[in-house]
Amino acid sequence: MQLNDLKSKNLTLKIFKLSALSLLSTACLQASAADTDWAQIEQAAKGQTVYFNAWGGGETINRYIEWAAEQAKQRYELTVKHVKITDAAEVVKRIQTEQQAGRTEDGSVDLIWVNGENFSALKRANLLYGPWAEQLPNWSQVDTNKPVRQDFSESTDGLEAPWGTAQLTFITDRSKVSSPPDSAAALLAFAQQHPGRVTYPKPPNFHGTTFLKQLLLDLSTDRSALNKPVDPTQLASLTQPLWAYLDQLHPVTWQQGKSFPASNTEMHQKLADGELLISLSFNPNEAASLIQAGQLPTSAYSFGFKKGTIGNVHFVAIPFNAPAKQGAQVFANFLLSPEAQARKAEIKVWGDPSVLAADKLPATQTEASVLPSDIPTLAEPHASWVEALEKEWLKRYGS
Structure with missing residues (x-):
């Protein structure tokens, strides 16, 4: 090798080392700045009061939130x-009212448990603080293979932090049903064979509306239109299979479709009493939790449709006028910690599946009553389908 070539090679090596050192130094500075910023947020959060608006209809959930607090x-x-x-939706209306009244700094909500059409409504009206979610220290442990950046086909844009996952799950009793229906068509046939023993919650109850979306997905030959905002010119043709199906189903359901349970909690009780043969949940571990609590027999088990059931992620978001924005972020970050996520996933605590990567969580024992892992997860239709389906359902069957 000639002298000039050797000098050139040494110079290139020095430049490479300097560049690597520069990149490393920049990364360290950025990490240090992020740590400093988070330390400042934690310091500012001390003494704050976070008003966390979250569903209060479940005893296990309430106890978990109490523990987290x-x-x-x-x-x-x-x-x-x-x-x-x-x-x-009522909280969304309250935040909208506060904005209209000029209440821009002292809102009544610091953190809200939200997803779907409610998140979409808040985002469209610029009623959310952020982006902040992906700056949380525990974001690095989130399983980004889950739909944590999409909420009912709406990009989250860092405006909400994932908290848990969910998937529509059917529950039955092995002592009465050994071979459960695995499709919409099979469910109709099952209901016809067992008149009065099948039903679903009345929309706009969340579980009832989710059941409608599940049927629509299962009955549709082309699901792509469901991932887009509702097109009024196509609504009738796209939903026709659903209404034709329900027209056949309702006469053989509980109360012949003239009345519907108010909630899935009511359905669980009727399943336990033997009045119904099938209940449903949006928590794939709920059957196991209900067995643990003694509310369902040990012969209860979960099942789903072979083509999949609807699943999504639920989130927490901070309104634009939240007084305790720092405290809300600190609490959201704790909810994302492996400790909090593992506790939440325990059957005896709540049974709500984690959003963290599996290697970030301790191994848990598989329960026979949870939704089988081979049931695919189907993406939620666009958030606009919720209102469209509920409105049409109420017009057809609400009275």
């Missing part, structure tokens, strides 16, 4: 108040 108090000197709600 206690941890926030002990670890971060943060007070979390669980504002128990029945419908997130």
Whole structure:
């Protein structure tokens, strides 16, 4: 090798080393700045009160939130108040009213449990603070293979942090049903064979509306249109298979389709009493939790449709006018911690599946009563389909 070539090679090597050192230094500075920013957020959160508006209809969920609030108090000197709600849409309306009244800094909501059409409504009206979610320290442990950046086909854009996953799950009793229906067509045939023993919650109950979406997905030959905002010119043709199906189903359901359970909780009770043969949930572990609580027999088990059932991620978001934005972020970050996520997933605690990568969580024992892992997860239709389906259902069957 000639002298000039050797000098050139040494110079290239030096430049490479300097570039690598520069990149490493920049990364360290960025990490240091991020750590400093988060430390400042944690410091500002001390003494704040976070009003967490979250569904209050489940005892296990309420107890879990109470535990998380206690941890926030002990670890971060943060007070979390669980504002128990029945419908997130009512909270959305309250935030909208506050904006219209010029209440831009002292809103009544610091953190809200939300997803779907309610998130979409808040995002469209610029009623959310952020982006902030992907700056949380525990975001690095999230399983981004899950739909944590999409909420009912709406990009989250860092405006909400994932909290748990869900999938529509049917529940039955092995002592009465050994071979459950695995499709919409099979469910109709099952209902016809067992008149009065099948039903679903009345929309706009969340579980009832989800059941409608599940049927629509299962009956559709082309699902692509369901991933887009509702086109009024195509609505009738796209939903015709659903209404034709329900026209056949309702005469053989509980109360002949003249009345419907108010909730899936009511369905669980009727399943336990033997009045119904099938109940449903949006938590694939709920059957196991109900067995643990003694509310269902040990012969209860979960099943799904062979082509898949609807699944999604649920989130927490911060309104634009939240007074305790720092406290809300600190609490959301704790909810994403392996400790909090593992506890939430325990059957005896809540049974709500984690959003973290599997290697970030301790191994858990598989329960025979959870939804089998071979049931595919189907993406939610676009959020606009919720209102369209509920409106049409109420017009046809609501009276």
